[in-house]
Amino acid sequence: MLTHQQIRELEETACHLRVEVLKMLHSSQSGHTGGSLSAMDVMAVLFFQRMRHNPSQPAWEDRDRFVLSKGHAAPALYACLAGSGYFPRDDLKTLRRLGSHLQGHPDMRKTPGVEVCTGSLGQGISQAVGLALAARLNSRDSRVYTLLGDGEMQEGQVWEAVMSAAHYKLGSLCAIVDQNGLQIDGAVENVMNVGPLGPKFLAFNWHVLEVDGHDIGAISRAFDEAEAETERPTAIIARTVKGKGVPFFEHKASYHGVAPSDDELELALQALSLH
Numbered sequence: 001m002l003t004h005q006q007i008r009e010l011e012e013t014a015c016h017l018r019v020e021v022l023k024m025l026h027s028s029q030s031g032h033t034g035g036s037l038s039a040m041d042v043m044a045v046l047f048f049q050r051m052r053h054n055p056s057q058p059a060w061e062d063r064d065r066f067v068l069s070k071g072h073a074a075p076a077l078y079a080c081l082a083g084s085g086y087f088p089r090d091d092l093k094t095l096r097r098l099g100s101h102l103q104g105h106p107d108m109r110k111t112p113g114v115e116v117c118t119g120s121l122g123q124g125i126s127q128a129v130g131l132a133l134a135a136r137l138n139s140r141d142s143r144v145y146t147l148l149g150d151g152e153m154q155e156g157q158v159w160e161a162v163m164s165a166a167h168y169k170l171g172s173l174c175a176i177v178d179q180n181g182l183q184i185d186g187a188v189e190n191v192m193n194v195g196p197l198g199p200k201f202l203a204f205n206w207h208v209l210e211v212d213g214h215d216i217g218a219i220s221r222a223f224d225e226a227e228a229e230t231e232r233p234t235a236i237i238a239r240t241v242k243g244k245g246v247p248f249f250e251h252k253a254s255y256h257g258v259a260p261s262d263d264e265l266e267l268a269l270q271a272l273s274l275h
Contacts, residue, residue, distance in 0.1 A: 002049070002220050010216045013083070014044040015272055018245045020079040020092055022268050025259040028096040031104065034242040034255045035149060036076040038180040038213070042238055045219045046145055047080040055085035058112045064142050065115050065131045069124025070149035070178065071105040072257070077114070078102050086113035122155030124148065125175060129165050132173040132233075143227065147176045151183030153194040159204075162235075166205040171230040174223070175206075178213065180242040182253040201235040213238030246271050 002010070017040050025031045047053075051064040068077050075095065082089045087101070094100035101110040105119030115131070118124040128146035135142045152158060165173050177197060185191050194200075201208045207229040211218045219238070226234035242256070243249030246268040260268055 002217055007216045010044050013048055014041045017044060017079040019272055021075045022260055022265055024075055024092040024095040026265045027093050029259045030096050031075055031259055032072040032257045036073045037244045038240040038242050039073050039076050039178045041214045042176055042219055043076055043080050047084055050223050062140055062142060065144045067116055067124045067128040067146040068106055068118050069146050070152055071118035074106050077106055081113040121152040122157035125158055126161040129161050132170040143172050145174050150177055150179040150188050154192045162204045165233040169231050170233045173233040174226045176236045176238055178240050179237055180240045182242045184256045186253050197237050207232045207234040210237040213240035214244060
């Protein structure tokens, strides 16, 4: 269990990472704001408290794996990788620029620390299932974490992967759903309602946890419980806020794939400085 001091430090880390995300999106004037900000608390816990990984040895065979199934939230991943030491923070300024290793969606061929190429929604969790199976075949105790969006749950391939993971009893697999309720076309429940997600995962024989996706302590405890489950894969339904941390971005589908303007960046940084 995390101490109050550890929770506070991770909250500060998540806030700093949000600043990094906004600055790189502003620099590129392209990319996805809302879903990158909503996922940041979960990703901060994963990269800076939970996962076994070594930036000086990205190919360390016993590392835990992270798959960003919602690949459009690449800025959040890049901020975590830079903050962990996989590449210099100055590289973040090159997001989406010609010749940069920081593509609009994660590319394992270009960016240190990226496990698989993602971006076509629904495919990341399938790759995560494959990684978990490979770890078993190689007799390694590596854990595999994959982060999905709730809009992504509309993809049929997601549920094929969910079925496969349960069939093979992949206790090393943990899927986190960033349930912010919005996608590019509006509210998820209006575009194609995927709820209730918890009972659906339970019906596929997954271990299911539901948490406040911005409560660092609750997120960490959920990962503790997921690790203790060895016979079933775990789904963590993280209830989040699209655009979290910047009041005028929050709860707005219009900021799904829009970078902040000069004025918006200044106001957003002011808002985050108050946290």
